[in-house]
Each structure stands twice: as structure tokens, then as C-alpha cells.
Amino acid sequence: MVNDSGKPPGAGRTRRRGASLEEAILRAAVDEMLESGYAGLTMDKVAARAGTNKNAIYRRWPSRLALGVAAYRRLVTAVQPPDTGDLRGDVLEMLRGANRHWSSPLGAILRELMSAAGGAREFLTQLPEQSGDAAAAAWLTVLGRAVARGEASPEALHPRVATVAVVLLRNEFVVRGVPTAPDDVLVEIVDEVYLPLVRGRGSAPAQDVVK
Amino acid sequence: MVNDSGKPPGAGRTRRRGASLEEAILRAAVDEMLESGYAGLTMDKVAARAGTNKNAIYRRWPSRLALGVAAYRRLVTAVQPPDTGDLRGDVLEMLRGANRHWSSPLGAILRELMSAAGGAREFLTQLPEQSGDAAAAAWLTVLGRAVARGEASPEALHPRVATVAVVLLRNEFVVRGVPTAPDDVLVEIVDEVYLPLVRGRGSAPAQDVVK
């Protein structure tokens, strides 16, 4: 009835199915989210933009949040650990990268998603750079090189220790809600916490020797 | 019309005003939140339970979230820094306390509120134990005693350093979404990160001496 006059989608004339439709929906979701953030990502708008209807979406993603997370994953790329030649440089570089990301529109979206997930693990683990292991790897790489150079002690090669810096930075965003972390904060994290931590830890096995 | 048969609030027969009404609303909000969490805190239910109507609420709190935060603040009490006599004991004690809180129903509410706030500073700063300064004070106290005892180096008396442990713990909840942190995690945080950090930091001023 509305075959050729109603809406000229420009896409295939033939009715889309399966993967092709899924792709269209996801692209629509991505675009919507870039324009209006996750808050502005409504199922109706996505459906309209994809030239389909909510049914087709719900057949693939169980909820708005799931779609949002899927769309976000399209937008991020894994970070490469830098190699400036010294630990402080590497760490600062990574922190600055993270800070840029969190301060960017993408970071805003990420924060919205984390908010919406509200601690639901099944969603949190889908978010890159939140899913622990992946993020920890880059830090361990950087730290590994530093240990080889003698800049850090081998005991620091521990996920919990290696990622302390980003955790602190993330804390600024998530808990304090800053829009962007000033560079002094990054430097402070590195010089007051991270470097002393991975260097120092010399003498005591940290178990019982107190004095 | 419904003067004496409809709903027996038990409170004053006379129409409540000002502080008395405000109090009733807040109590209702607290009760609701204890029963169903922030998610279950609807303005209609609060109004009904307080024996009033949404108007009276909106005259006092601009939004549901503001009411939720106000109600939450009723529920929490400031923590006293422990004094076990040694740093490790104090720190573990505080971490365990924090862990208990985050794992408790109140902690669940707190997480919901943080979620709902979505990084809005005006709300985050209203949440006790999130508002930085307050929380930092207890840690500085504990650390101060440790410094006096010679268990920690004076450079550690820095808010960013002193609070590292809670930040790491909070990270478990907020980012990883765990319902409760196992005790080994707390011990690991203390022994692998916190104690080495506040003890060690010996030699280098961490500024330029790289090699």
C-alpha cells in the first residue's frame, strides 16, 4: 500500500531480514546515541531511524539498556599501551588517555550506561574498559616493561596493584561527578600514589613485620 | 468527608503544616525506601503513606531523587574511626565496616541513588560517605595515629593517599557490581596496596629521580 510513495528509505527496496536488518538497527542506535546520548535513545526513535519498528528491535535485544550497550560497543576501540621508555611517562599517558575518554561525549555515554546498568553485572561486564581483565592487561604490560627496566618492583605485577591509577581516576568521575579531571589530579595520582606504590614496596612482605 | 473513618493516621487530627508535615513525608519516604528501595519509591506511594498528596511533596523537594537523597540521609550515621592500636587492624576494620554497609540494604539503596544521580554533583555531594571530605577525615585520623606510632610515613597524610583503600573497595561495588566483597579482597587491598603504599614511599620524592 505504501510501497513506493510513503517513505523512501533509500536502502534496499526488498524487505530486510536477519543480519542486514540487525545491522541497520544497530547503526541507527549508534547514531541516535551520538546525537542525544543514552538518555535520548528511545526505542521509537531508533525504530523510526532504522526504518523499521520496535518489534524488530525487541526480537533482538531484550531491553533498551541491552541495545544501548551493544551500540556503545560499536563505538569504542581497545587502547594500545604506550611505550615512552619510562614508567612515569607511560602511566601518565594512559591516564591522560582515559581522562580524555571519560571527558569526551563517549565518556558521557559510558557514564549514562553505567548509571542505567545500576550495578547489574551482566551489563557491566559488557562494557569494555570496565570488564577488568581487558583493562588490566594494558596496565600489566606497561608495568612489566617497567619491572624489566628496574623501575618497579616485581611484586607490583598484580592486577589490583597495576590498575590502581585508573581506579582512582574513575573514582573522580563516578563518585565525584567531575566533568573532566584536571591534569594536576592525574599527576598527583601518579606521583603521590602510583609510583610510590609500585616502586617502594621494598622491604616488608607486608604481612607481619610492622616495625 | 473522610474525616474520621477513612484513614486513621494516628497523627494529629488537625491539618498538619510546615515542619510537622515535612516530617511526616520524610518518614514515609524513609519507610518506603526501606521496604522497596529507591526503585520502589514513588511519589504517589509516599504521598499516600504520609496521608497527603504529591503537591505537598513537590512543594518541598523538587524531584523524586532529591526526596530519595533526603530520606537516605536520615538513615545513615557517621562512622567513628576505630582504634585497634595498629594500622593494619584499623584499616581492615574500616574496610570491613564499609563493606558491610555497601552489602547491606542501605548500601543497595545508596547504589541506586548513585545510579539515579548519574554523576550529578549537586546530588552526589549530598550523599554522606561520598562527599569526600567527610570520609577522608576518618582515614586521616587513623593514618595520623599510625604516623605517630611510626607505622606510616608522614607523606601518606594526604587525602588522595589516605582514602585509597575505600576507593578500591568502592570500585568493586560500583564498577564490578559485586553484591558483597569477599574478605580476601579486603585483605588483599590492605596488604598488597594500602600498607605498602603508606609505609614504603621511602626514598625518592617521586618527582624526577627516575633512574
Next chain:
DNA sequence: CGCCTTCCGGTACGCCGAGTACCTTGCCGG
């Protein structure tokens, strides 16, 4: 080559909850 299953397109709707508008009614101060 025609049927039949699948699943897309379209539309309409249910439901819930936040926030608003507007009037009525009672309390209190002058």
C-alpha cells in the same frame, strides 16, 4: 512451482510514574 513457515512492517494499546494545574478547604494572623 506452489505451499507453508518464518519473521518483518505497521499500528495500536496497556501500563506506569513523574510532574502540573486548578480548585476547595481549613488554619492562622492581623
Next chain:
DNA sequence: CCGGCAAGGTACTCGGCGTACCGGAAGGCG
């Protein structure tokens, strides 16, 4: 005694998620 302020009451708008239902295109299967 009167006027105004705030509480009570009710109804409503608006947005948005998730569902239901139906007809019809695509494509597989015999």
C-alpha cells in the same frame, strides 16, 4: 471577623517502555 497562605483533593498531560495482533513479503521445502 476576614483575608491570605498552604494543605487536601483530583484529575490530567506527557513520555516511554514493552506487548499484542494482524497482514503480507521472503524464502525454504517438497
